[in-house]
Amino acid sequence: MVKKPVFFDPSGRRASRVAGIFGALAILVLFVGIAFFVSLFLVSPPDNVSLGPTKTHLHQSDTAKLVDPSLLRPAARLAAEIRSKERVQRLARHAKLAHLPSGRTKLLVGGSDQSRPLSLGFYVNWDDSSFPSLKRALPQLDCVIPAWLQLEGKNMDLVENIDPKALNYIRDNKPGMPILPFIQNAVDGNFDGVGLARLLADKKARADLIQKLVTFTAANNFQGLTIDFENVPAKAQRSLQSFLGDLSAAFAPHGWVVILAAPFDDPDWHLADY
Numbered sequence: 001m002v003k004k005p006v007f008f009d010p011s012g013r014r015a016s017r018v019a020g021i022f023g024a025l026a027i028l029v030l031f032v033g034i035a036f037f038v039s040l041f042l043v044s045p046p047d048n049v050s051l052g053p054t055k056t057h058l059h060q061s062d063t064a065k066l067v068d069p070s071l072l073r074p075a076a077r078l079a080a081e082i083r084s085k086e087r088v089q090r091l092a093r094h095a096k097l098a099h100l101p102s103g104r105t106k107l108l109v110g111g112s113d114q115s116r117p118l119s120l121g122f123y124v125n126w127d128d129s130s131f132p133s134l135k136r137a138l139p140q141l142d143c144v145i146p147a148w149l150q151l152e153g154k155n156m157d158l159v160e161n162i163d164p165k166a167l168n169y170i171r172d173n174k175p176g177m178p179i180l181p182f183i184q185n186a187v188d189g190n191f192d193g194v195g196l197a198r199l200l201a202d203k204k205a206r207a208d209l210i211q212k213l214v215t216f217t218a219a220n221n222f223q224g225l226t227i228d229f230e231n232v233p234a235k236a237q238r239s240l241q242s243f244l245g246d247l248s249a250a251f252a253p254h255g256w257v258v259i260l261a262a263p264f265d266d267p268d269w270h271l272a273d274y
Contacts, residue, residue, distance in 0.1 A: 118142045122182075125163045134166060138174055145226050145259075149183035149216070151209075156185065156192070156199040158212050162220065180259060182226035183213070193231030200239035210247050217256060224257030234268040241273060 121137050123146040124130050134144070146166060150159045162181075170177050185196040199205050213225060227247075232240055248258050262269050 120145055123147065123163075123166055125161060125166075131163075131166060131169075135169065138170065138177070141174075141177065143178045143180060144170055146179065146181050147184065148181040149213075149225070150187065151183065151185045151196065151199070152187045152192070154195070156195045156205075158183075158209060158216075160216060167220075178223035178257070180224045180226050180257060181222060182228045182259075182261070184228045185230065191230040193233055193236075196229055196231075197233045197236035197239070200236055200243050206239075206243050206246070210243070210250050213247065214250050214254075217251070218254070222256075224251060224259065226259040226261060228261040230263075232268070237268060237270070237273075244274070 119137075119140055119142045121134060121141040121144045123134055123144060125147065138144075146163065148160060148162045150161065151157070152159055167179070170179060185192050199209065216222075217225060225247075227244065229240065244258065244260060251258055260274060262271060262274060264271070
């Protein structure tokens with residue numbers, strides 16, 4: 001006995017229907033695929049559709065409302081301290097000593113060996129890292145130049161700001177170390193060139209300042225001073241030279257040193273004259 005397949009259809013009608021269904025499905029899939037690929041090239045995305053993160057633009061008036069007024073003054077002071085710190089760093093990079101009388105050069109280097117460059121250490125009170133740096137560098141330094149004098153205010157008054165901790169450490173650990181504080185015409189990193197020019201042009205005010213500097217240097221047993229005046233108007237250059245000449249003459253009997261920090265790239269500063 002020959003067994004027939006369960007789904008066998010001798011008439012063939014079932015096979016033709018199945019073939020017709022699959023053929024229709026194949027044609028439908030083909031048209032859908034063609035339509036999809038055509039849409040990729042012909043259809044533009046709507047203008048109001050965002051495909052990524054957006055940025056919010058704030059006007060200056062909007063941002064001002066976000067700032068706490070109580071933070072503005074500390075922020076301004078911090079910015080001024082950063083500017084002042086950068087100034088000290090530039091001064092340390094560019095400071096040079098030259099043409100000093102041999103006796104004064106020995107005073108600075110602590111001996112007769114002039115074959116090596118001088119190592120100068122700049123110190124500021126307001127930087128917390130300055131004192132640890134001083135402690136590390138002191139054995140290798142020839143001289144310490146601390147920021148302990150300022151000219152400030154309407155009358156450019158002389159203000160002293162000695163740090164006893166740093167002064168005592170230097171003298172306890174290296175008693176022979178020369179200390180030459182530098183004087184600036186600056187408050188919080190802002191240099192007053194106009195006020196300085198007015199002071200230097202007044203012979204009496206200039207003489208009074210020199211006397212105060214002599215008294216300050218003698219009272220603290222320092223070995224001299226460093227002059228760091230900035231934003232000096234061109235018209236005040238002659239007055240500054242006269243001031244330095246008078247200061248050097250007042251310091252000479254004591255054997256004190258006068259160092260000038262000058263910008264090497266400012267055409268108003270005629271370094272040969274200085």
